[in-house]
Amino acid sequence: xxGVIRRLLIxxxxxxxxRIIRACRELGIESVAVHSDAxxxxxHVAAADHAVAIGAAPAAESYLSIPxxxxxxxxxxxxxxxxxxxxxxxxxxxxxxxxxAGVTFVGPPPDVMARLGSKIEARQVAGQAGAPxxxxxxxxDQTDAGVQTAIERVGLPAxxxxxxxxxxxxxxxxxxGGEIAAAVQAARREASAAxxxxxxxxxxxxxxxxxxxxxxxxxxxxxxxxxxxxxxSVQRRHQKVIEESPSPVLTPALRERMxxxxxxxxxxxxxxxxxxxxxxxxxxxxYFLEVNARLQVEHPVTELVTSLDLVRAQLxxxxxERLPWRQPDVQQRGHAIEARVYAExxxxxxxxxxxxxxxxxxxxxxxxxxxSGVVEGGTVSIHYDPLLxxxxxxxxxxxxxxxxxxxxLRGFPILGIRTNIPYxxxxxxxxxxxxxxxxxxxxxxxxxxxxxxxxxxxPHVREAALAHSISNPQSAGGTPKWDPWNA
Amino acid sequence: xxxxERVGDGVYRVEANGKMELVYVAGPPNDRWVFWNGHVFRGDxxxxxxxxxxxxxxxxxxxxxxxxxxxxxxxxxxxxxVTRGQVVMLLEAMKMELPVRAPGDGVVSAVHCAKGDxxxxxxxxxxxxx
Numbered sequence: 142x143x144g145v146i147r148r149l150l151i152x153x154x155x156x157x158x159x160r161i162i163r164a165c166r167e168l169g170i171e172s173v174a175v176h177s178d179a180x181x182x183x184x185h186v187a188a189a190d191h192a193v194a195i196g197a198a199p200a201a202e203s204y205l206s207i208p209x210x211x212x213x214x215x216x217x218x219x220x221x222x223x224x225x226x227x228x229x230x231x232x233x234x235x236x237x238x239x240x241x242a243g244v245t246f247v248g249p250p251p252d253v254m255a256r257l258g259s260k261i262e263a264r265q266v267a268g269q270a271g272a273p274x275x276x277x278x279x280x281x282d283q284t285d286a287g288v289q290t291a292i293e294r295v296g297l298p299a300x301x302x303x304x305x306x307x308x309x310x311x312x313x314x315x316x317x318g319g320e321i322a323a324a325v326q327a328a329r330r331e332a333s334a335a336x337x338x339x340x341x342x343x344x345x346x347x348x349x350x351x352x353x354x355x356x357x358x359x360x361x362x363x364x365x366x367x368x369x370x371x372x373x374s375v376q377r378r379h380q381k382v383i384e385e386s387p388s389p390v391l392t393p394a395l396r397e398r399m400x401x402x403x404x405x406x407x408x409x410x411x412x413x414x415x416x417x418x419x420x421x422x423x424x425x426x427x428y429f430l431e432v433n434a435r436l437q438v439e440h441p442v443t444e445l446v447t448s449l450d451l452v453r454a455q456l457x458x459x460x461x462e463r464l465p466w467r468q469p470d471v472q473q474r475g476h477a478i479e480a481r482v483y484a485e486x487x488x489x490x491x492x493x494x495x496x497x498x499x500x501x502x503x504x505x506x507x508x509x510x511x512x513s514g515v516v517e518g519g520t521v522s523i524h525y526d527p528l529l530x531x532x533x534x535x536x537x538x539x540x541x542x543x544x545x546x547x548x549x550l551r552g553f554p555i556l557g558i559r560t561n562i563p564y565x566x567x568x569x570x571x572x573x574x575x576x577x578x579x580x581x582x583x584x585x586x587x588x589x590x591x592x593x594x595x596x597x598x599x600p601h602v603r604e605a606a607l608a609h610s611i612s613n614p615q616s617a618g619g620t621p622k623w624d625p626w627n628a
Numbered sequence: 629x630x631x632x633e634r635v636g637d638g639v640y641r642v643e644a645n646g647k648m649e650l651v652y653v654a655g656p657p658n659d660r661w662v663f664w665n666g667h668v669f670r671g672d673x674x675x676x677x678x679x680x681x682x683x684x685x686x687x688x689x690x691x692x693x694x695x696x697x698x699x700x701x702x703x704x705x706x707x708x709x710v711t712r713g714q715v716v717m718l719l720e721a722m723k724m725e726l727p728v729r730a731p732g733d734g735v736v737s738a739v740h741c742a743k744g745d746x747x748x749x750x751x752x753x754x755x756x757x758x
Contacts, residue, residue, distance in 0.1 A: 499654035554663035605651035
């Protein structure tokens with residue numbers, strides 16, 4: 142395990158690659174970016190000390206290719222690899238291959254990752270640690286009929302999930318027996334495409350629950366700490382949209398029980414490095430969902446509410462050092478909230494958008510952090526996740542943090558492709574969200590109105606649009622000459 | 629109506645109801661993008677064509693790709709009768725499946741793509757006779 146990290150290869154792209162490159166710079170570690178052909182001019186490539194081309198645009202031929210990443214590590218002389226999130230971050234074969242190549246993998250050991258990646262074994266671990274679990278199983282018989290029988294055993298309504306994945310990919314809700322066959326096939330296709338593994342898992346759907354997850358951290362010296370919770374109940378089709386800490390629904394007693402359960406699960410699993418234990422909360426009860434054996438998209442929420450640097454701690458722990466904090470050092474202060482800005486058109490069924498960023502200006506406001514992976518003049522490609530940026534706001538109270546978030550979103554112009562910013566604003570302005578009472582089904586039940594197209598342009602705004610045409614016909618984009626296949 | 633002042637590349641200060649507001653503008657006159665206070669407008673806002681918005685309704689007779697995508701599955705052949713809302717094709721982009729639905733009842737008159745094809749935005753995928 143470990144050893145000092147001098148040169149770190151980041152096996153990822155976009156905002157998370159930039160986040161890790163910045164941590165390297167602070168720690169005096171050289172950074173190595175990897176990129177597909179489509180990303181040769183991407184911001185993460187420009188920001189790193191070194192860059193290695195690893196293949197064609199499709200992720201399977203670049204960011205998901207273990208041989209190409211290992212080859213890039215060898216060629217660049219990297220002594221460690223950070224997988225980021227998504228792609229190969231929870232792939233035990235990649236972690237193992239790094240170890241065999243003599244490269245430190247920034248994450249848990251492969252056997253721990255494999256155990257937690259299996260929903261069955263993860264639930265066994267949670268059960269041993271004394272945490273309550275939701276009824277569910279990975280059917281041994283993975284045929285359509287086998288999965289159908291498993292759904293009948295678990296009971297309706299049920300969730301079909303990709304056994305290998307997360308993030309809502311390959312996930313389907315089934316409420317009636319007649320929907321099962323089509324849902325199983327669609328879930329399997331999506332799971333195969335997104336994770337290279339079509340194995341399905343089925344679970345009883347707990348409705349009206351809140352999604353609350355506990356950030357945990359463990360080192361090689363027996364220390365396991367938690368960094369409190371994140372509430373990710375604002376979800377659209379099981380994809381997180383807004384995350385915050387503290388959770389508006391946890392009492393101090395419930396928080397104590399859940400953080401205790403998360404630490405017990407991490408200990409039972411022999412966990413190392415950063416991880417997240419996800420739970421559903423309904424009333425006073427909570428249920429173990431799964432462990433995400435990696436850094437999460439929403440980790441900045443925890444960073445702002447604890448004032449701790451999670452990526453730095455990951456690199457220290459991976460190098461075999463002690464965690465930089467003990468449990469009493471970790472305090473939850475004030476409130477932090479994150480909104481994910483996606484290239485998607487809510488008015489067209491949240492269709493992912495690809496195209497040129499004619500104008501892209503990040504807001505600069507007190508208490509607001511933007512983690513992003515794009516720049517004005519760049520192109521959003523069809524090949525990868527449509528996350529453009531994360532807007533994270535922190536303040537003394539939840540109300541103030543929400544006000545800051547809204548202010549930042551109202552001052553974040555992105556033109557050339559549609560984004561979900563108008564949709565996000567409608568959510569954060571909604572009284573149920575303000576009241577802190579929304580559950581994971583809220584957006585799917587009541588979110589249709591948030592997704593509607595804009596009404597007519599106000600006269601004074603139209604005047605500015607016309608001024609642009611009169612005084613500056615060439616500026617900020619003439620006729621866009623964008624070719625997605627050569628971008 | 630108040631004054632409009634250019635304060636940066638694509639950035640305008642506009643006076644409205646005694647308040648100054650920032651408006652961001654990009655794109656050519658016939659397909660202009662405008663951002664104001666978290667709202668986004670797109671279209672042709674020119675005086676002679678006021679109110680005309682650019683993305684027009686797709687033809688009822690042909691189905692086009694909403695964005696660059698890969699054809700994952702085609703569920704119909706020329707001659708097949710389809711009903712409104714029926715999924716006739718599956719596309720994939722950004723790791724998401726995008727079902728393509730028939731805009732009305734009709735008979736498939738032509739299929740212009742094959743499974744595995746990469747299709748451009750607005751490429752005609754399939755034609756229907758009502």
